[in-house]
Amino acid sequence: MNRVQTQVRRFWLEPVAPDGLAFLRIAVAALSLLQLSILWPHLPELYGNFGLVQWVITDIGAGDWAPGLGRVGRLLAPLGVSTMATMYAVFVLYAVGLVGLLLGYRTRFFAVLTWFTHGLTSANAYLSLYGVDTILHVLFFYLVFMPSAGRWSLDARAGRVFTGPTSGARVALRTLQFHLCFIYLDTGLSKAQGPQWWNGEALWRALMQPQFRAFDFSWLASYPLLAQLACWGTLLIEVGYAGMIWVPRLRRHWLVATLLLHTGIAVCLRLWLFSLTMMVFNLAAFAWTWRASEAPVKVEDGPREEAPDAALQAV
Incomplete structure (x- = not known):
């Protein structure tokens, strides 16, 4: 205990x-x-x-x-x-x-x-x-x-704030991380409740709407399986995010997949600001913690300490 x-x-x-x-x-x-x-x-x-x-x-x-x-x-x-x-x-x-x-x-x-x-x-x-x-x-x-x-x-620069590691920064990062997990889990489960994300219709409708249409995706009608697989991949990334992002060996891959998902939204649906904001959210919450978990901190005249994110790997 x-x-x-x-x-x-x-x-x-x-x-x-x-x-x-x-x-x-x-x-x-x-x-x-x-x-x-x-x-x-x-x-x-x-x-x-x-x-x-x-x-x-x-x-x-x-x-x-x-x-x-x-x-x-x-x-x-x-x-x-x-x-x-x-x-x-x-x-x-x-x-x-x-x-x-x-x-x-x-x-x-x-x-x-x-x-x-x-x-x-x-x-x-x-x-x-x-x-x-x-x-x-x-x-x-x-x-x-x-x-x-x-x-x-x-x-x-003016010395008005403390610049070293703090527990407050850790709590702040954890808050961002759990918020992202709730966002993706809620979004993914909501999508999974309807048939459109299982039969590929959701992607077809999004790509063909005039206000979002960036390229001519009418050819996708000849390959319905491709739209279906893309929808399944989106569901997998979003629903799996809340669990897989905490697994050290999968964290980097899931984060990259999420960033690629938002890149696709930006390019294909022209939602650049939304995609960039979510990418910034993800990078701020997880990119620095994974860097810290891979680089042990050296302490002068003492043994090597575990990285600040070691607790994450132990959970």
Whole structure:
């Protein structure tokens, strides 16, 4: 029992360097800035009070608990601030928060600013949101609490944060890892409940939809078995992820297969931002831990210690 308790404690609390978390912070901020640059010319139509959907409608749909641009606009209206100025002000603050995250300057403050402003904008665009927005909002929330400024940041350069291995970084990585396992397991099991992912129809429909269509896949109708095998492979990767990613000998292969799956989604369905975000999520959660598990840490004047991820291999 003592040995089990020790292994569990090491699994969750063994200090680890914050490299993966720093990579997550930088990559997520960079991808979000790229997304914002793409959306910027279309902000009035997508998020404005007189765009495709007016604020009075989006506020009702978002519910009373979720603050949105409409509520902020009503608060600022008595001050003479127009709805258009309110919208751009929120997005400017969002951009400032992303730059702060990217540089790692006062990281905690800018993480809160980014998460809050992203929530304001998401409440008014829930009709057009898709997976990448949901994942980004979750990752912004994680970055509020995770020690992601310990590497490659102005905070680390100025000595405002601890840069060595910490138990907090280990807990943060475990949180990312288990969240990914739940995402893929839930997604895979949901797909497996319907016949479309068993007979190949799901892949055919996705590839032939005009809004996603990047190449002419009409030839796939002559090879239904190929579409069926591709669907089965997707189910295998997603359902098996939650178990196989923890097996040391299979971890690298399953991670590479998952990255290739998202690469295929990006190329064939043109969902580049979603695919890149999920790839960053995977790399931050597992790439650094597998590197640590393969490289023992040398300690001066003492025996060689096990790698920080040794507990993972022992479980």
